[in-house]
Amino acid sequence: MPELPEVEIVRQSLHKKIKQKKVKKVIVRNNNLRFKIPNALSNYFENKKIIKVGRFSKYLIIYLSQGSYCLIHLGMSGTVHIVENKTINNITNTSFYNSPSLPKKHNHVEIIFDHFKIVYNDPRRFGFFEIIKNREDLEKRFCHLGPEPFDINFDLNYVYNFFKGKKKDIKSFLLDQKFVSGIGNIYASEILFLSKINPYKKACLLTKKECKKIIFNSKKILSKAIDKGGSSIRDFKNTSGSKGGFQNEFKVYQQEGQRCKKLGCSDLIKKIIISNRSTFFCNSCQK
DNA sequence: AAGAGGCCCTGATAGC
DNA sequence: TGCTATCAGGGCCTCT
Numbered sequence: 001m002p003e004l005p006e007v008e009i010v011r012q013s014l015h016k017k018i019k020q021k022k023v024k025k026v027i028v029r030n031n032n033l034r035f036k037i038p039n040a041l042s043n044y045f046e047n048k049k050i051i052k053v054g055r056f057s058k059y060l061i062i063y064l065s066q067g068s069y070c071l072i073h074l075g076m077s078g079t080v081h082i083v084e085n086k087t088i089n090n091i092t093n094t095s096f097y098n099s100p101s102l103p104k105k106h107n108h109v110e111i112i113f114d115h116f117k118i119v120y121n122d123p124r125r126f127g128f129f130e131i132i133k134n135r136e137d138l139e140k141r142f143c144h145l146g147p148e149p150f151d152i153n154f155d156l157n158y159v160y161n162f163f164k165g166k167k168k169d170i171k172s173f174l175l176d177q178k179f180v181s182g183i184g185n186i187y188a189s190e191i192l193f194l195s196k197i198n199p200y201k202k203a204c205l206l207t208k209k210e211c212k213k214i215i216f217n218s219k220k221i222l223s224k225a226i227d228k229g230g231s232s233i234r235d236f237k238n239t240s241g242s243k244g245g246f247q248n249e250f251k252v253y254q255q256e257g258q259r260c261k262k263l264g265c266s267d268l269i270k271k272i273i274i275s276n277r278s279t280f281f282c283n284s285c286q287k
Numbered sequence: 288a289a290g291a292g293g294c295c296c297t298g299a300t301a302g303c
Numbered sequence: 304t305g306c307t308a309t310c311a312g313g314g315c316c317t318c319t
Binding site for chain 1: 314
Binding site: 167 | 290291293296
């Protein structure tokens with residue numbers, strides 16, 4: 001599901017739902033994610049108030065009262081569900097658990113509030129929960145990651161200098177979170193198409209003009225994707241169960257064999273593999 | 288340091 | 304119908 005826009009959509013609905021609410025109980029149904037869910041998770045949540053739900057890159061940040069944080073990463077297949085409770089008294093009641101909106105398998109964590117609960121589900125188990133004890137550790141946690149595309153520091157100077165002497169292809173760098181944080185495999189292809197840059201092109205060969213295009217179009221694509229509610233390929237839905245709409249705006253992603261959408265171009269979209277990930281582009285438009 | 292490649296998982300779909 | 308192979312939105316690790 002989750003590149004920056006999809007995580008942002010989840011953040012928005014989650015924030016709206018749980019800000020200033022007190023956590024009643026946390027149930028870890030299955031602690032087996034990419035990293036084991038910390039045993040202390042419940043202690044950090046129970047009887048604490050959620051100050052707000054933030055985000056950096058593809059990480060959700062739950063701000064807890066008394067100054068600690070919980071990071072949630074959705075990996076490839078993590079989803080967050082809001083389940084309303086009809087029987088307020090018994091919080092582990094099975095009728096509550098068997099809500100029709102909830103997947104039957106792979107529900108790992110339940111965070112229970114007064115009249116509803118949020119459930120983390122992750123079939124592939126690439127996601128994780130992480131406790132951060134204070135502000136200082138939170139900053140340390142992200143310091144090795146590159147800026148988000150929206151960051152003021154993601155500018156021509158940064159990008160052009162970063163690419164100096166880098167012989168790897170540009171597509172790989174868009175996926176490299178140490179260069180820029182939040183772009184994933186869908187939006188990398190879309191950004192390069194919009195920028196008319198071939199995904200194979202070596203980063204060190206990009207002109208300043210091309211670097212500017214990448215900076216501009218990264219912001220443009222991600223903002224638009226957020227506006228459209230993210231991309232719903234497979235079954236991504238936000239926590240209220242509605243689908244995103246950006247999948248209808250894909251110019252190249254999953255468009256192999258389709259005619260290029262640029263006016264006047266009659267070439268077909270190609271699919272190639274770069275660093276083990278599908279990459280879609282137009283060989284005529286992208287040089 | 289930079290780059291290539293493998294690995295962690297389950298489930299949906301395609302092909303035989 | 305039922306098997307096997309391939310592929311999926313991420314990120315970490317090791318080896319050269």
